[in-house]
Amino acid sequence: MREPANRRIVLAARPQGLPTLQDFDMVTAPVTPPGPGEVLLRTLYLSLDPYMRNLMDPVGPGYAPPVAIGATMVGGTVSRVVASRHPGFAEGDLVLANAGWQDHALSDGSDLVPLGDLAQPSLALGGLGMPGFTAHVGLLDIGAPLPGETVVVAAATGAVGSVVGQVAKIRGARVVGIAGGSGKCRVAVEELGFDACVDHRDAHFAERLAAACPQGIDVYFENVGGAVLDAVLPHLNVGARVPVCGFIAHYNDTAPQGPDRRPELLAAVLQKRIRMQGFIILDHYGPRFDAFRREMGEWVAAGRVKLREDRVEGLEQAPSAFIGLLQGRNAGKLVVRVHAD
Amino acid sequence: MREPANRRIVLAARPQGLPTLQDFDMVTAPVTPPGPGEVLLRTLYLSLDPYMRNLMDPVGPGYAPPVAIGATMVGGTVSRVVASRHPGFAEGDLVLANAGWQDHALSDGSDLVPLGDLAQPSLALGGLGMPGFTAHVGLLDIGAPLPGETVVVAAATGAVGSVVGQVAKIRGARVVGIAGGSGKCRVAVEELGFDACVDHRDAHFAERLAAACPQGIDVYFENVGGAVLDAVLPHLNVGARVPVCGFIAHYNDTAPQGPDRRPELLAAVLQKRIRMQGFIILDHYGPRFDAFRREMGEWVAAGRVKLREDRVEGLEQAPSAFIGLLQGRNAGKLVVRVHAD
Numbered sequence: 033m034r035e036p037a038n039r040r041i042v043l044a045a046r047p048q049g050l051p052t053l054q055d056f057d058m059v060t061a062p063v064t065p066p067g068p069g070e071v072l073l074r075t076l077y078l079s080l081d082p083y084m085r086n087l088m089d090p091v092g093p094g095y096a097p098p099v100a101i102g103a104t105m106v107g108g109t110v111s112r113v114v115a116s117r118h119p120g121f122a123e124g125d126l127v128l129a130n131a132g133w134q135d136h137a138l139s140d141g142s143d144l145v146p147l148g149d150l151a152q153p154s155l156a157l158g159g160l161g162m163p164g165f166t167a168h169v170g171l172l173d174i175g176a177p178l179p180g181e182t183v184v185v186a187a188a189t190g191a192v193g194s195v196v197g198q199v200a201k202i203r204g205a206r207v208v209g210i211a212g213g214s215g216k217c218r219v220a221v222e223e224l225g226f227d228a229c230v231d232h233r234d235a236h237f238a239e240r241l242a243a244a245c246p247q248g249i250d251v252y253f254e255n256v257g258g259a260v261l262d263a264v265l266p267h268l269n270v271g272a273r274v275p276v277c278g279f280i281a282h283y284n285d286t287a288p289q290g291p292d293r294r295p296e297l298l299a300a301v302l303q304k305r306i307r308m309q310g311f312i313i314l315d316h317y318g319p320r321f322d323a324f325r326r327e328m329g330e331w332v333a334a335g336r337v338k339l340r341e342d343r344v345e346g347l348e349q350a351p352s353a354f355i356g357l358l359q360g361r362n363a364g365k366l367v368v369r370v371h372a373d
Numbered sequence: 374m375r376e377p378a379n380r381r382i383v384l385a386a387r388p389q390g391l392p393t394l395q396d397f398d399m400v401t402a403p404v405t406p407p408g409p410g411e412v413l414l415r416t417l418y419l420s421l422d423p424y425m426r427n428l429m430d431p432v433g434p435g436y437a438p439p440v441a442i443g444a445t446m447v448g449g450t451v452s453r454v455v456a457s458r459h460p461g462f463a464e465g466d467l468v469l470a471n472a473g474w475q476d477h478a479l480s481d482g483s484d485l486v487p488l489g490d491l492a493q494p495s496l497a498l499g500g501l502g503m504p505g506f507t508a509h510v511g512l513l514d515i516g517a518p519l520p521g522e523t524v525v526v527a528a529a530t531g532a533v534g535s536v537v538g539q540v541a542k543i544r545g546a547r548v549v550g551i552a553g554g555s556g557k558c559r560v561a562v563e564e565l566g567f568d569a570c571v572d573h574r575d576a577h578f579a580e581r582l583a584a585a586c587p588q589g590i591d592v593y594f595e596n597v598g599g600a601v602l603d604a605v606l607p608h609l610n611v612g613a614r615v616p617v618c619g620f621i622a623h624y625n626d627t628a629p630q631g632p633d634r635r636p637e638l639l640a641a642v643l644q645k646r647i648r649m650q651g652f653i654i655l656d657h658y659g660p661r662f663d664a665f666r667r668e669m670g671e672w673v674a675a676g677r678v679k680l681r682e683d684r685v686e687g688l689e690q691a692p693s694a695f696i697g698l699l700q701g702r703n704a705g706k707l708v709v710r711v712h713a714d
Contacts, residue, residue: 093640093643093644094611094644094645095644254639257635257636257639261635270435276639276642276643277643278643279636279639279640279643282636282639282640285636287632288632288633288634288636288637289633289636290632290633291628291629291631291632291633292629292630292631292632292633292634292635293629293633293634293635294598294602294633294634294635294637294638295598295620295623295626295629296629296635297635297638298595298598298617298620298623299434299620299623300651301617301649301650301651302434302617302618302619302620302651302652302653303434303435303436303651303653304435304651305650305651305652305653305656306650306651307648307649307650307651308642308648308649308650309642309646309647309648309649310641310642310643310644310645310646310647310648311643311646312643312644312646315646
């Protein structure tokens with residue numbers, strides 16, 4: 033049977049601020065059959081993640097090259113091997129891949145991770161994959177919360193934040209989430225088991241956050257920046273740890289917003305002896321990933337960590353879903369189901 | 374013999390920006406004799422340090438209370454015990470004290486450190502005391518330079534920076550100083566043995582710093598902030614460490630200067646996996662101080678660390694000397710000789 037044509041979503045223009053649908057284009061071409069040593073993949077699930085915004089700028093973030101104009105948007109996928117000329121992979125294998133925003137892709141196998149027969153394979157893009165690993169490394173290796181300490185995490189129902197909070201609870205911390213909207217806050221407390229969650233859209237956000245952290249904040253998992261960081265900063269305790277995972281509030285900035293807040297940050301770091309440490313999850317794979325997968329697999333199987341997924345149907349929905357992600361419109365890990373299995 | 378009257382310099386007004394002479398006042402009163410358990414101290418040397426500026430603001434830096442209006446300016450001193458009703462101290466003892474900006478002070482002994490008969494007692498306020506200890510802890514415990522790595526330190530001829538650079542050289546690092554003026558830069562290279570020193574007043578400062586750090590920057594000892602941090606940031610290497618000791622460029626800020634540079638700092642911390650950690654030297658005394666004193670004493674005795682002192686004569690000169698310190702006018706550790714011994 034001939035494979036149908038391959039649709040791929042390419043970067044059409046560099047976004048000014050928040051991306052628009054016009055910054056993407058869909059291009060169709062015949063599927064290329066695999067050459068010697070290659071496999072042909074069909075995308076089942078495509079992961080959409082905030083870091084992708086950084087790859088759309090002309091100068092990339094350093095740890096990965098920017099996407100060229102006209103090139104396929106990059107992204108992690110769960111894919112099915114549909115043809116193989118690689119000795120290590122057989123037709124029908126389920127793999128974790130980096131196929132990007134497209135129906136099909138070729139791979140030489142070097143970037144593929146066999147997934148066996150995972151009950152819910154899309155979780156390999158979420159809590160059991162890169163976002164869950166990001167939460168695990170950032171919280172445990174850098175944040176290192178002690179029992180009874182207070183951990184604050186924003187984007188509390190997002191792919192990373194939801195895992196940060198639940199793992200911190202397992203480690204005995206008091207966990208305060210920050211999320212956009214009362215619905216998300218309810219999910220964080222009632223479903224994910226956070227001790228409290230504060231709505232950053234609330235007019236009294238800063239006071240509510242303070243009230244939710246009567247013992248101050250010992251670990252702030254930074255994935256937002258902006259006004260959330262403003263509200264957190266005065267409540268950081270002496271010796272607080274701030275793993276810096278991202279700062280989605282600024283990804284769409286085209287110019288500095290408002291007066292300089294760097295001296296105030298330096299003052300807090302100094303006076304409170306704060307340890308602020310950035311990390312890029314790509315650095316941490318290897319044995320550390322195996323340890324994560326074992327532990328997280330057990331937690332998920334035991335129901336101690338709940339993984340929420342926000343699933344969108346169809347590759348053509350990827351651009352609008354991605355724009356929504358940057359606006360906080362997703363509820364859980366955002367994945368696109370590209371092809372039914 | 375009666376002690377003469379005690380002169381003390383008090384905080385007359387809270388400075389707006391850079392302090393002026395009008396923010397200080399000199400008050401004279403009779404010397405109070407020691408009560409039971411007390412000693413009377415005569416100040417030989419008064420230390421002037423940048424942190425004192427922070428104690429002049431209405432809200433203190435957290436680790437120490439602000440100086441009240443009308444209260445004596447605080448400060449470390451080398452003092453002589455001139456009368457004692459304390460069993461642990463005898464008339465004539467030389468001690469490290471916190472007598473502040475005055476001729477005489479009473480102490481219950483709890484904050485005094487016996488100095489024995491140090492050849493140059495004022496060094497107990499500099500390289501063998503708090504500033505040297507600050508350099509030692511910040512550089513070695515937080516910065517942790519490896520042989521061959523590049524260490525950058527500003528205020529390169531100052532009390533802390535000069536020791537940071539020399540200790541980094543002993544540890545095998547390449548050391549690049551930053552200082553204000555070509556004279557100071559010459560001192561850093563020719564006298565203190567830095568590999569290079571860049572004048573931050575030079576119109577091509579940023580380019581010259583880049584040229585002096587061809588392998589990038591692995592440790593940036595932050596004691597300045599502002600334009601120096603701007604120039605350093607693009608050259609920090611992946612995995613760089615930034616001990617945050619102070620940021621004298623901002624101590625006199627009355628309002629934010631210019632657009633927000635916090636997002637840019639967060640981006641650098643994230644993308645380069647930087648560890649930025651504040652420290653307050655008061656936290657580190659105890660056994661760590663003994664280790665420092667032993668090691669630094671050997672280095673100084675062997676001529677491996679040279680300690681420069683900028684000595685001002687007379688208590689009445691303290692305010693103008695302190696204002697000069699905040700403007701970078703000192704050359705080495707600034708001390709006031711209050712009384713000849």
